[in-house]
Amino acid sequence: MTTSTALLTDHYELTMLQAVLASGHADRRCVFETFARRLSGGRRYGVVAGTGRVLEALRHFRFGEAELTFLRERAVVDDRTLGWLADYRFSGDIWGYAEGEVYFPGSPVLVVESTFAEGVLLETLVLSILNHDSAVASAASRMTAAAGDRPCIEMGSRRTHEESAVAAARATYLAGFGSTSNLEAGRRHGIPTAGTAAHSYTLLHDDEREAFANQLSSLGLSTTLLVDTYDVTAAVELAVELAGPELGGVRLDSGDLVSQAHEVRARLDALGAHDTRIVVTSDLDEYAIAALAAAPVDRYGVGTRVVTGSGHPAAGMVYKLVSRENSAGRMEGVAKASQEKTSVGGRKFALRRRSTAGIAQAEIVGIDERPQDDGDDRELLVPLVRAGEVVAPTDVHTAREHHAEARAELPLGALRLSGGDPAIPTRYLNDWS
Amino acid sequence: MTTSTALLTDHYELTMLQAVLASGHADRRCVFETFARRLSGGRRYGVVAGTGRVLEALRHFRFGEAELTFLRERAVVDDRTLGWLADYRFSGDIWGYAEGEVYFPGSPVLVVESTFAEGVLLETLVLSILNHDSAVASAASRMTAAAGDRPCIEMGSRRTHEESAVAAARATYLAGFGSTSNLEAGRRHGIPTAGTAAHSYTLLHDDEREAFANQLSSLGLSTTLLVDTYDVTAAVELAVELAGPELGGVRLDSGDLVSQAHEVRARLDALGAHDTRIVVTSDLDEYAIAALAAAPVDRYGVGTRVVTGSGHPAAGMVYKLVSRENSAGRMEGVAKASQEKTSVGGRKFALRRRSTAGIAQAEIVGIDERPQDDGDDRELLVPLVRAGEVVAPTDVHTAREHHAEARAELPLGALRLSGGDPAIPTRYLNDWS
Numbered sequence: 001m002t003t004s005t006a007l008l009t010d011h012y013e014l015t016m017l018q019a020v021l022a023s024g025h026a027d028r029r030c031v032f033e034t035f036a037r038r039l040s041g042g043r044r045y046g047v048v049a050g051t052g053r054v055l056e057a058l059r060h061f062r063f064g065e066a067e068l069t070f071l072r073e074r075a076v077v078d079d080r081t082l083g084w085l086a087d088y089r090f091s092g093d094i095w096g097y098a099e100g101e102v103y104f105p106g107s108p109v110l111v112v113e114s115t116f117a118e119g120v121l122l123e124t125l126v127l128s129i130l131n132h133d134s135a136v137a138s139a140a141s142r143m144t145a146a147a148g149d150r151p152c153i154e155m156g157s158r159r160t161h162e163e164s165a166v167a168a169a170r171a172t173y174l175a176g177f178g179s180t181s182n183l184e185a186g187r188r189h190g191i192p193t194a195g196t197a198a199h200s201y202t203l204l205h206d207d208e209r210e211a212f213a214n215q216l217s218s219l220g221l222s223t224t225l226l227v228d229t230y231d232v233t234a235a236v237e238l239a240v241e242l243a244g245p246e247l248g249g250v251r252l253d254s255g256d257l258v259s260q261a262h263e264v265r266a267r268l269d270a271l272g273a274h275d276t277r278i279v280v281t282s283d284l285d286e287y288a289i290a291a292l293a294a295a296p297v298d299r300y301g302v303g304t305r306v307v308t309g310s311g312h313p314a315a316g317m318v319y320k321l322v323s324r325e326n327s328a329g330r331m332e333g334v335a336k337a338s339q340e341k342t343s344v345g346g347r348k349f350a351l352r353r354r355s356t357a358g359i360a361q362a363e364i365v366g367i368d369e370r371p372q373d374d375g376d377d378r379e380l381l382v383p384l385v386r387a388g389e390v391v392a393p394t395d396v397h398t399a400r401e402h403h404a405e406a407r408a409e410l411p412l413g414a415l416r417l418s419g420g421d422p423a424i425p426t427r428y429l430n431d432w433s
Numbered sequence: 434m435t436t437s438t439a440l441l442t443d444h445y446e447l448t449m450l451q452a453v454l455a456s457g458h459a460d461r462r463c464v465f466e467t468f469a470r471r472l473s474g475g476r477r478y479g480v481v482a483g484t485g486r487v488l489e490a491l492r493h494f495r496f497g498e499a500e501l502t503f504l505r506e507r508a509v510v511d512d513r514t515l516g517w518l519a520d521y522r523f524s525g526d527i528w529g530y531a532e533g534e535v536y537f538p539g540s541p542v543l544v545v546e547s548t549f550a551e552g553v554l555l556e557t558l559v560l561s562i563l564n565h566d567s568a569v570a571s572a573a574s575r576m577t578a579a580a581g582d583r584p585c586i587e588m589g590s591r592r593t594h595e596e597s598a599v600a601a602a603r604a605t606y607l608a609g610f611g612s613t614s615n616l617e618a619g620r621r622h623g624i625p626t627a628g629t630a631a632h633s634y635t636l637l638h639d640d641e642r643e644a645f646a647n648q649l650s651s652l653g654l655s656t657t658l659l660v661d662t663y664d665v666t667a668a669v670e671l672a673v674e675l676a677g678p679e680l681g682g683v684r685l686d687s688g689d690l691v692s693q694a695h696e697v698r699a700r701l702d703a704l705g706a707h708d709t710r711i712v713v714t715s716d717l718d719e720y721a722i723a724a725l726a727a728a729p730v731d732r733y734g735v736g737t738r739v740v741t742g743s744g745h746p747a748a749g750m751v752y753k754l755v756s757r758e759n760s761a762g763r764m765e766g767v768a769k770a771s772q773e774k775t776s777v778g779g780r781k782f783a784l785r786r787r788s789t790a791g792i793a794q795a796e797i798v799g800i801d802e803r804p805q806d807d808g809d810d811r812e813l814l815v816p817l818v819r820a821g822e823v824v825a826p827t828d829v830h831t832a833r834e835h836h837a838e839a840r841a842e843l844p845l846g847a848l849r850l851s852g853g854d855p856a857i858p859t860r861y862l863n864d865w866s
Contacts, residue, residue, distance in 0.1 A: 007617040008595040010588065012628030014616070015652055019630065023647035025637055032633070057595070070620045078651075116637050123631075124614075127591035128598055155443065158560035159747040162441040162490070163596035165561055181557075183447070184440040187503040195445030197452065198556075200465070200754035203767040204458055204549050214456035218511075219448055230770050308746040314592040314737055321633035334636040337663050 005057045006067050006085075010124045011076060017117055018081040026084075026117040029331065031323040031347045034096075034110035034126060036103065040138065040312035042419025045410060047141045047403060048109050049171045050133030051099035052394035054126055055384060061125065063088055090118050094385035097350075098392070100174055100403030101380065102410065103134075104363045106426040108348035109317065111381060116324065123319040131317050132164060135309035136171035141407060142286040142310070143302060144176030145415045146293070151178035152300045153194055155281065156307030168307040174399045177302075189396050196251070202229040209238060216243050224249035224279055227264070236264055240271040249277035249298070257282060258295045265296035285310050286417055323347045323368070333368065344428060350380040352409070353424075360409045363426040371429050378409075438490045439500050439518075443557045444509060450550055451514040459517075459550040462764065464756040464780045467529075467543035467559060469536065473571065473745035475852025478843060480574045480836060481542050482604045483566030484532035485827035487559055488817060494558065496521055523551050527818035530783075531825070533607055533836030534813065535843065536567075537796045539859040541781035542750065544814060549757065556752040564750050565597060568742035569604035574840060575719040575743070576735060577609030578848045581726070584611035585733045586627055588714065589740030601740040607832045610735075622829050629684075635662040645675050657682035657712055660697070669697055673704040682710035682731070690715060691728045698729035718743050719850055756780045756801070766801065777861060783813040785842070786857075793842045796859040804862050811842075 020026040039046050063071075063085040071077055071085070092114025103109050110126060112119045144152055154172040157165035157180075169185030179192040186193035197215055205211035212225055212235075221243050227235035227250045239247055250268070252260050257280045268276050280292065281301030289300055309315075320343045326332045333345030346367035353362040354376040363380075364371045373379070384392045393399075407414075414423030453459040472479050496504075496518040504510055504518070525547025536542050543559060545552045577585055587605040590598035590613075602618030612625040619626035630648055638644035645658055645668075654676050660668035660683045672680055683701070685693050690713045701709050713725065714734030722733050742748075753776045759765045766778030779800035786795040787809040796813075797804045806812070817825040826832075840847075847856030 005595070007620055008590070008598065009616050010590055010614040010628055011616055011619075011626045012614065012630055015628055015656075016630050016634045019634065019648045019651040020637065022651040023638075023643075025647075028637060030637070067620075070616075074619060074626065076616070076626065116633075120633060123633075124591050125595060128593065128595040131592055132594040132597070157441070157443055158557050158752075159564055160561065161565040161594060161597035161600055162438070162558060162561040164565070164594035165441065167594055181443040181445065183442050183444055183503075183509070186444075186507060187440055187500075193444045193507065193509065195443055195448055197445055197449050198553075199769045200549075200553060200556075201449045201452065203754050203769065204453065204461060204463070204757055205456075206760055210456075214458075215452045218452040218455040223448075228769075304747055313741040313746045319591075321636050324637055327639055336632045336636065336661075 003060060004062050004064055004067055005060045005125060006063045007070070008125050008128065009121065013121050013123055014071070014077045014081065016120055017084070018077045020116055021081055021084055027115045029325040030114060030116045030119050030321055032112040032119045032123070032319055033108050033322045033348060034130060034317050034319045035106055035108055036315060036317045038105050038316065039422055040135070040316060043138065043142070044414045044416060044420065044423040045102040045104065046134060046315060047137040047175055048097045048099060048101045048103050048134055049137035049174050049399070050129040050167070051096055051110070051384065052396065052399060053133065053167065054129050055390045055392065055394045057125055057129065058090060058122070058385065059390065061090065061122070084117070088121070089388055090114065090122065090385070091388040092118050092385070093383070093387065095381040096384045097380050098382050098402050099399035100406060102406045104422045104424060104426050106344070106365055106428070107363055108350055108365065108381065111348065127317060127319050131314045133167055133171045134315035134317065135313055136168045136307060137175045138315065139286070139310035139312070140172040140175035140177060140306050141403065142417060143289055143306060146286045146289040146417065147300055148293070150297065150299060152302055153177065153179050153181070154306060155181040155301045156303035157182045159304040160307040165307065170396050172306055174396050174403055176400070176404065191396065196224045197226055199226060199229050202226060208235060212239055212242050221246040222248035224251050224277070226251045226253065228252055228254050232260060232264065233267060236267045237271065240268065240273045245273045245275065247273055247276045249279050251279040251281060253281045258292060261292065261295040261297050290417060352378040352380055354378060354409065358409060359411055360424050362424050364429065365426060366429045369430055436493060437495050437497055437500055438493045438558060439496045440503070441558050441561065442554065446554050446556055447504070447510045447514065449553055450517070451510045453549055454514055454517060460548045462758040463547065463549045463552050463754055465545040465552045465556070465752055466541050466755045466781055467563060467750050467752045468539055468541050469748060469750045471538050471749065472855055473568070473749060476571065476575070477847045477849060477853065477856040478535040478537065479567060479748060480570035480608055481530045481532060481534045481536050481567055482570035482607050482832070483562040483600070484529055484543070484817065485829065485832060486566065486600065487562050488823045488825065488827045490558055490562065491523060491555070491818065492823065494523065494555070517550070521554070522821055523547065523555065523818070524821040525551050525818070526816070526820065528814040529817045530813050531815050531835050532832035533839060535839045537855045537857060537859050539777070539798055539861070540796055541783055541798065541814065544781065560750060560752050564747045566600055566604045567748035567750065568746055569601045569740060570608045571748065572719070572743035572745065573605040573608035573610060573739050574836065575850060576722055576739060579719045579722040579726070579850065580733055583730065583732060585735055586610065586612050586614070587739060588614040588734045589736035590615045592737040593740040598740065603829050605739055607829050607836055609833070609837065624829065629657045630659055632659060632662050635659060641668060642671060645672055649676050654679040655681035657684050657710070659684045659686065661685055661687050665693060665697065666700060669700050670704065673701065673706045678706045678708065680706055680709045682712050684712040684714060686714045691725060694725065694728040694730050723850060785811040785813055787811060787842065791842060792844055793857050795857050797862065798859060799862045802863055
């Protein structure tokens with residue numbers, strides 16, 4: 001673990017820096033834009049997540065002696081560049097969609113205004129964080145939408161890199177999950193944590209009766225007993241025999257969850273345990289959650305599928321130079337011209353067009369010009385960094401509230417799980433390209 | 434960033450600990466086994482990666498004052514458990530497949546022998562690391578096999594969590610990649626790093642001529658020029674005009690790479706630049722690399738697909754209690770009985786059965802008993818930790834050599850990219866379950 005985030009960066013950002021320091025163009029004013037060309041898997045909306053982590057990482061983006069020594073010894077860049085890096089502090093401005101905001105193809109989710117040299121260095125780190133966290137949050141939001149009022153618990157730490165796990169817990173909480181199994185996420189981000197016992201706990205004991213009795217005695221009657229180690233029906237009866245109707249919950253982690261949930265609910269009710277919750281946890285994703293909507297399930301524990309973005313582990317965001325000072329000192333839109341990966345040049349501004357009833361209708365993107373608010377619209381780009389200073393909240397709790405509000409504004413069709421068009425169209429104003 | 438890795442752990446590992454400390458079973462001798470029930474996507478073999486990182490993480494798995502304070506304030510566990518955690522040092526033994534080894538369904542890739550309390554705490558961290566790193570290495574190994582003698586460059590940092598990026602660079606290098614774009618991976622793991630310039634660099638300049646001339650002047654003639662910002666043919670001609678036949682390389686990042694590679698090679702040769710390399714980098718995976726085998730390409734830059742496991746971002750490994758001391762003090766195999774997620778109980782031993790010519794023929798797994806070596810076999814479980822002390826190498830270079838040797842032993846069919854059966858079968862001896 002390192003305190004500096006500066007080397008979480010692609011080699012070529014530094015070689016480009018060396019070349020522009022030599023050529024004299026390092027200080028040209030530039031605008032770099034982060035956007036996604038499309039939404040993964042025909043989804044109806046994406047969720048911006050990671051912005052707060054980008055801002056925290058920016059504070060630690062410093063080339064200290066350890067980083068400079070590595071770069072010198074490996075001859076990554078020349079001495080002049082090392083000297084420049086030693087003094088590096090990002091001093092530009094960053095605008096962006098508030099963390100938790102929904103986004104669509106072409107939404108300018110992060111806009112960096114700085115010299116080329118200062119802005120180009122941030123590309124890799126910005127994209128790593130936004131692509132990961134937004135992929136997880138975009139999947140998680142579909143799951144919480146499918147789950148309705150039933151809480152979702154994130155428990156995928158074991159299925160992703162140990163630090164991604166902490167970020168994934170944060171991104172799922174942002175998107176409405178109620179808790180996580182990840183203790184570090186609890187500590188670092190203040191997210192509620194949850195958990196009781198695994199099959200290994202039951203198997204350690206001589207029999208299930210001993211295992212359950214010990215768990216109830218140590219963790220209390222409100223605990224959740226895992227009932228599918230041996231025979232589910234027998235385990236449910238044993239659980240209520242030992243705990244009585246005060247038993248907090250039972251967990252099912254295998255088998256056909258729909259039919260089992262009905263059977264277990266009927267059994268619990270027959271035993272008088274009407275308030276005992278049923279938690280299900282086996283390979284869930286948004287589709288499995290939707291399929292359980294009519295089953296008597298109280299909580300969903302989601303693992304692999306949410307931390308890996310439910311089939312789309314990276315959000316597909318790119319960080320592109322869209323405008324720069326020309327030799328006459330004037331800003332000029334730029335874009336790669338060849339082949340299929342085109343971008344729209346120019347500094348972007350964005351509004352969410354809303355009906356008088358407050359329902360989102362379109363993403364309006366102005367190029368080099370702010371679109372006109374028609375009275376019910378919402379400005380999407382908010383200041384995140386001014387002259388190098390972070391000016392926006394970086395905590396997940398603010399982002400969580402914002403996401404709930406932004407999602408609630410979408411037309412109902414946005415919550416469909418089937419693949420299709422984005423929930424609202426993106427309209428560019430003044431696009432002369 | 435935190436020095437202690439102890440909270441990179443699921444909440445329930447600690448509540449289980451509390452319950453077993455109370456019940457008196459915390460000190461029962463146990464064997465926990467990490468294995469995969471199947472290979473992702475019908476692949477022919479998997480690659481064990483992350484073992485070295487697990488061992489490094491184990492050294493920092495300590496509950497210090499900061500961790501204990503968090504657990505106390507959140508009432509995750511009771512005071513007795515906190516006291517036990519304060520003194521926690523893993524004191525057991527760990528055996529495992531050497532990092533870089535290939536594995537098959539049921540291969541016991543990591544075997545932890547300790548008390549229940551000591552071993553259960555490691556579950557989440559072990560799985561996070563092995564599932565991530567093995568997923569990336571398994572995909573990467575297929576890519577390097579498809580690439581043959583042509584070097585692969587890992588450049589996917591921007592498509593995965595910023596710390597996963599460092600681990601992914603390590604896993605791809607293990608699997609035969611030649612270099613990475615990730616500077617932190619260069620520093621932390623001693624992996625060669627590479628990179629030159631992006632489209633933003635070219636777009637910053639008034640024209641491509643100025644951009645190329647500056648890059649050549651600053652980075653030298655051996656640099657690689659990105660030739661698809663505007664018109665590829667014009668850019669190739671300009672590149673050779675400015676650099677001469679000494680030009681190191683040109684990079685193609687869009688379009689139909691097969692036809693473009695032929696065109697660009699012909700143009701370079703016509704201009705006398707016979708030694709100028711062609712690097713291709715657009716959305717490559719093992720299939721795209723194979724499709725380019727007959728094209729005049731010199732290097733492959735691989736991003737998104739390798740760092741996200743080429744469609745399979747988690748290796749599907751699980752950590753199961755397979756044997757434990759019973760009330761009579763004797764070790765006894767255990768396994769979950771209900772539903773579909775069954776395991777094979779008992780302490781495992783493993784041999785790679787080889788023909789007299791040294792070709793792998795089967796994975797032989799003994800249960801509670803070491804299989805007989807027939808003379809050409811290879812022992813797969815090596816000691817990693819003895820009485821709490823790490824006794825195996827943890828560096829990626831050793832693992833890289835081991836992977837090359839282990840892969841070379843597989844029958845030729847193992848390198849097929851099509852989905853199908855594992856390259857060799859797994860045979861259990863003495864399975865009375």
